[in-house]
Amino acid sequence: MNQNALVRDGKVEASGIHAMHKIHHVSCYISEFLARVRDPKLTDPIVDLLGPNLLGLNNLYIWKSPKIGLGFPWHQDKWYFNHQYKTEMTVGTWTAIDPADKENGCLYVIPGSHKGGILEHEDLEGSQQSEFKIAREARDEEGVAVEVPPGGVVWFNNQLLHKSTDNHSLRFRRCNVAHYISGKAERVPIKNVKNRRPVMWVRGDTYSEKMEPVYRDVLPIPKMYRQTVSGASDAQ
Numbered sequence: 001m002n003q004n005a006l007v008r009d010g011k012v013e014a015s016g017i018h019a020m021h022k023i024h025h026v027s028c029y030i031s032e033f034l035a036r037v038r039d040p041k042l043t044d045p046i047v048d049l050l051g052p053n054l055l056g057l058n059n060l061y062i063w064k065s066p067k068i069g070l071g072f073p074w075h076q077d078k079w080y081f082n083h084q085y086k087t088e089m090t091v092g093t094w095t096a097i098d099p100a101d102k103e104n105g106c107l108y109v110i111p112g113s114h115k116g117g118i119l120e121h122e123d124l125e126g127s128q129q130s131e132f133k134i135a136r137e138a139r140d141e142e143g144v145a146v147e148v149p150p151g152g153v154v155w156f157n158n159q160l161l162h163k164s165t166d167n168h169s170l171r172f173r174r175c176n177v178a179h180y181i182s183g184k185a186e187r188v189p190i191k192n193v194k195n196r197r198p199v200m201w202v203r204g205d206t207y208s209e210k211m212e213p214v215y216r217d218v219l220p221i222p223k224m225y226r227q228t229v230s231g232a233s234d235a236q
């Protein structure tokens, strides 16, 4: 679980659900969330894009609290996934829990940007998501707001440039994000095996020579994730 960066940096005081920012990997540890990631309503459109064999990657809740919820800078998810998996494409699903609009920090996308290659991503200063990098060449004036009702889903190619804005409203803006990759994708070998994100089976066949391990059942919640918001861990 991540804490809101303004709370973490002592710039505002908030507690409980108002101090939260993200909850990571819920589908790896809680069976109801794993079932949701496998829901054909979410995955049927992805089969059209990635084929019948699907694995689930990062899965998280983003929690923008009223007035203090922070936006995300322009980025392409592939910039992050490139370091972990050899693949042309992953697909992200973004599901609104609350109505998402310009006032409470909805997504913005640059239409057609998924065809333009991967931009440089640079470090970002300030309280905005410090773990996030920014694609500085992305142009704000090309961004289109994606306002979504609760339960509405956005499916997006991992090269699509997207960002979101801060929550200026008195309402929450929460969503669930789930990323999918083809079962035929290969893992990039990494040294720190301990910090590997678990990869979950979603549907179809798996290829153990390319991706290992792939989990079919939820895992025990690691100690590092078992902290409360007041002592929120920055584990990702």
Ligand SMILES: O=C(O)CCC(=O)C(=O)O
Pocket (backbone or CB within 6 Å): 062, 071, 072, 077, 105, 106, 107, 162, 163, 164, 165, 175, 177
């Ligand atoms: O939900 C948001 O505000 C941004 C989410 C996002 O950019 C992402 O998950 O890559």
